[in-house]
Amino acid sequence: MKTSLLAISAALLFFSFTKNPDYQEFYVKNISELNAAINSASPGDEIIMANGEWKDVQIKFVGYGTEEQPITLKAETAGKVFISGVSDLKLGGDYLVVSGLNFTSGYSPSDAVVEFAINKDTVANHSKLTNSVILDYNKPQKNQTDLWVLFHGRHNELEGCYIAGKANRGPTVRIDLAGNHSIKNYHKITNNYFGPRPPKGGPSAETIQLGNSYTSMAPSYTLVQHNFFDRCNGEVEVISSKTNFNEFRNNVFYKSEGSVVTRHGNYCIIDGNYFIGDKNSEQIGGVRLIGTGHWVTNNYFFDLKGDTFRSPLAIMNGIKKSPLNRYIQVTDVVVAYNSYINCSPWQFSVGSNVDQKDILPASEIRSERPIRTIVANNLIYNDKGVEQVVIAHDSLDGIDFESNIINNQGVSFDKISGIEAEDFSISELEENVWIPSADVSSPELYNGFEFDLIKKDLFGNSREEKNEVGAVVGKPVKNLNLMDVSQYGPDWYSPNSANDYAPKTYSVSSTSKLVSTLQKAKNGDTIVLTSSKYKLKTSLKIDKMLTIRSADVNNKAIIQYNGAPGTPAFEMNPKGKLTLKGVYLIGAKDQYAFASLKENMSSLYNLTVVDSEISNFDYVLKAYKHSFSEYIKFKSTSIKNCANGLEISEETDDRGEYSAENIFIENCQFENVGKNVVDYYRGGYDESTVGGNLVVTNSTFENCGANEEDGILLNTYGIINVDLSGNKFLDNPVKFVARLWGAKNNTHANNEIKNSGELIVEENLPLKLMY
């Protein structure tokens, strides 16, 4: 176990027991032996699952251990028991421990992979899942919902696990609070490694969700402590706290494209966490607050460049007399003793939409600004001075700024009483961690109500003798090693071991060689096309990361696809990540160049096409419903003589879903594309969906859209971020080049439009209300 000493001690304290000398060990080799053992097990007993693959098993682990003598279900060798296929694990009873399992190559047949309940009446209490892995255990299709760890009951733990790759709908981990037996739960989620979760393209992809709006009045008291969140990019909320009295302490949020959000519920504590961003990403957020009585203290925010919902500190406006599932006003919140190093500005009254009161119903208008809110004793350091250190979307009259200091490099900024310029320097303690070089000659610290309860700093140093603004009052006693991820998750699993493979390059000189090589190639390999022409009659299945390129980009190989009508040359499967470079890709009129699977897209695909030419297809790209791509990139590529272009618009349920996170079209030529030149759609009024992203630059569109029924060349309805710039639109017989959304981040610049209709911007688009 790579848990910290503290956590080990806590665990020992909790589960320490003197072994019953009569305790039994059950060694089981299959599900029926396992079931029999579960039926027989008494407090103190251990059930040991034989190493190997356990396929299509539904384990119901029911037992009643005691605090001193829990009942344990564990792998013969941790990590060597593979739970695969259509499998799940449910626990019911008291003091159960599950350890060392490896959930992989499968998915749950139920609503959860691991659930702390057998049914609604039999929940587990005082039980835990530890030292286990759940990896890519996705339902076949994105829209099929499940949870990977679902808590019910009380005093359960998820500890020392690695969990990554969830692509289907549903939070990765969820605390359920329906029923009195699941309130005041004191669950613990500690020392886990939450590995990358790709963006889902729509809501319901949190990494941890605590309750929901219908149980938002419940006292929860869940502790989320000392976990590593590595690029948890599922949606705008990495953690969505929806109940009361939850605590988030000492976690590391590393380049995770979202925020810790107190979405519903109140009186949560966010203390001593590290939020590590990326200078080059505006997607990585910090803490976003809704509701009452939260305390945000001793946190460290670094290189967070997010805006509005993803600001390092986003305090929202509420809805007047908010419906249960919408936005409660912020009141009685305290943000104190945090450090913001090279972050974008704090934002207040985020989500204010009073200007839309004529368009939206009153129950959607976030007009209630934060009140009785204290922002005090925080430290800001900007390596580049900014003019605005606070962005206020409404009046700040409900915010009490006290004794905050900022080094803004001497640049003068909007004057706000309680945020004072100060000259101090910072130095690097270790990678990603910067602290003041010396004690800051701060103003008198603000001593608010119960501020005396903030006894320690980010590193655990006492604030009682010597106190300072910001998250730290001194150096840590021992090395932090913040980025040493071996501190988290199972002892037997290293998430980066897969990266040890050294990719290979294969040269293929014939169609059959291309097909066979494609099959045997491994993630990361490159296939070089050495012949001038490859004739394909069946689709190439792309289910791994591959590059296919011509040997000589100046002498492009031809791939001619003559498969069945409606089939693609390249079939993009889950986890298929294709880079196609320097190729003439030619269809026979009725085929598709690229398409996702029609169903069972259990994970995302990516597609990059560079320096190529695509022609004579029915569709260039067809993204079927419930498919998802994180990146679709066409660069320096010609697309001509196709009936359809990129159609990424099948998510028509208007639930905030969309089919691609990022689409880039750079320096491309579209010529004689009949319709759907770019058709990219997201529907539903959902202010928390902050994608997708379309960038079309320096490209030319000529004689396109002749068959376009809706008369729009580039259809981007509902897409939040659109940038059209430096393009030429020549002789396209359409009514509109594009119809952009003014209220969102849609921009256009330096486009030449000739005989191609208008490029218009509408401030508000009609959208279906989702809530």
Add this chain to the structure above:
Amino acid sequence: MKTSLLAISAALLFFSFTKNPDYQEFYVKNISELNAAINSASPGDEIIMANGEWKDVQIKFVGYGTEEQPITLKAETAGKVFISGVSDLKLGGDYLVVSGLNFTSGYSPSDAVVEFAINKDTVANHSKLTNSVILDYNKPQKNQTDLWVLFHGRHNELEGCYIAGKANRGPTVRIDLAGNHSIKNYHKITNNYFGPRPPKGGPSAETIQLGNSYTSMAPSYTLVQHNFFDRCNGEVEVISSKTNFNEFRNNVFYKSEGSVVTRHGNYCIIDGNYFIGDKNSEQIGGVRLIGTGHWVTNNYFFDLKGDTFRSPLAIMNGIKKSPLNRYIQVTDVVVAYNSYINCSPWQFSVGSNVDQKDILPASEIRSERPIRTIVANNLIYNDKGVEQVVIAHDSLDGIDFESNIINNQGVSFDKISGIEAEDFSISELEENVWIPSADVSSPELYNGFEFDLIKKDLFGNSREEKNEVGAVVGKPVKNLNLMDVSQYGPDWYSPNSANDYAPKTYSVSSTSKLVSTLQKAKNGDTIVLTSSKYKLKTSLKIDKMLTIRSADVNNKAIIQYNGAPGTPAFEMNPKGKLTLKGVYLIGAKDQYAFASLKENMSSLYNLTVVDSEISNFDYVLKAYKHSFSEYIKFKSTSIKNCANGLEISEETDDRGEYSAENIFIENCQFENVGKNVVDYYRGGYDESTVGGNLVVTNSTFENCGANEEDGILLNTYGIINVDLSGNKFLDNPVKFVARLWGAKNNTHANNEIKNSGELIVEENLPLKLMY
């Protein structure tokens, strides 16, 4: 102090201190001496207010005592320090005690009579008001809002006080939770006597309100224990709990026309209370539940005959995704081990208005029925069997009935699994308290989640060794003496002492004698008219309870009023309660027979007219805005030749207010009344206003309404309870006799209508939404 031994012990424990030998006593005779003493006082000191009247004083008691050495402000003799006039008391600091004050003959200039704060920043903590009285301390007018005791801060107490007579807008006692310094307050309201609070005629007249919807997410932990609520009739909620984790224990609710309501907030405990009703009143309620996680246990309900909102047990339907200030769905509620003796049926899904979904906005539709709710181990005894023991306004599928028993006298009732007929008898333990005569051979008790925490019964007997259905498992160890109200409130005050006066009867033979006698008469006296005629030029001021009657009802005296136009013969002042009997009351065309004051009706008036004749007035009764009457009764009386009848319709703000609680017209003759024959109005869609009440029976209306502009003879718009029966309507030139409200309790029967328009019933009346 008449507090119980338990309470004394608790108080001693809490405030016990070893007196500082250096402590000072300040004896103060006026406000400046008091202020000086307050400024000088140190922990342990006592400030003693001299006996007498302290008029127009605003006391700011600021001090910082300690747990061992509080600072005390007390009366020289408890009860002999009268705080009168425009006065209030505010406390700020720690460990302050105020004792023995008598607030009377005045009103507060601020928002509270006694407030546990000086301003929003300086609150009181660990402080208390004890052994004091606040009586009739009403603002001049009903619509002027205040609280009589307003809590802020933490750990404050209202203990051993008598508080009665509040008639103006605003709860009597309120807990404020705005601001973190006022949450988790652990305030205590114990051993108080809440004397009668008259109906207000509209909302905002609770006896205790804990928070409001805007702070409904706050943890409150207020304890309301061992208080006596005597006819607290202000509105439909005696106690309105609007925050979380409040506890209501061991209180007596005596003939109080309302309920204990968990209006907002969740997880409250209502345990061991007595709800004493009245066979003859349908206004007295029990417990009404909204929200999540409340536990209602060990309560005793007796003779409660209320319906819907005022049912002995009313579990409401919620609104889907309810707005913050409306109705949250009931979930996870437990109702266990209660006894219902001779009560009306339990009601579920109270407030369901799905049938009005085409009329009301979705945010007003209470469609969400209770779920995950357990009703178990309760005992019902009906001395008269009923056919329906449960009234369900929607499906009961979310209610789990378990092991409830009922003696329904062998009458078969609607079969509900979990409510079983049982033959057992009850016997009277003492007045109003009936318990099973012998152990009930009950079914196996239901052992729900955490039912083991219900360790005691109503009387404090242990349930651990011997357990039973219902509130009691045995007799109390010592006598209860439930109705011995001397257990509550200050030791020096007896609320019933005013009743010791033996009323007198005066005979008056002249107008001047009538006027002078009226002035000197005391509450309850009778004035007998022995002459045949009294000529009045100025109004008779009625500001006490009086009867005025002819000496011989068969030989009625004439009171002829010839005062200024627009003035009344009888001017109904606050607390004026007039019975006029056997009199000819004659105006001179432009006068009013009866009218309230035009302003400053600080308390209610009542009017009863029997065996009389009223004629030749402009108005029979003019009820001005902000006046209020509990009873207006005309019996066996003729009303003729008046321009207007009873006009009680000035509350036109549509905030649920109305001007009279009960209007009875029995066996009367109305003849030639031009308009406003009866004009009685309540406006605003407010489902929690359950009045007013109009009964018109066996009366005749002839040639009335000729000048009625709206064409309605009896205008009852918005009045909830209307009964028109056995009347004759003859030759009234109007379009409608009445326009009744079908969805409410409006009925008509056996009326003879001749040449008088129609009597119509409309199911739904358009009303202004208030929330």
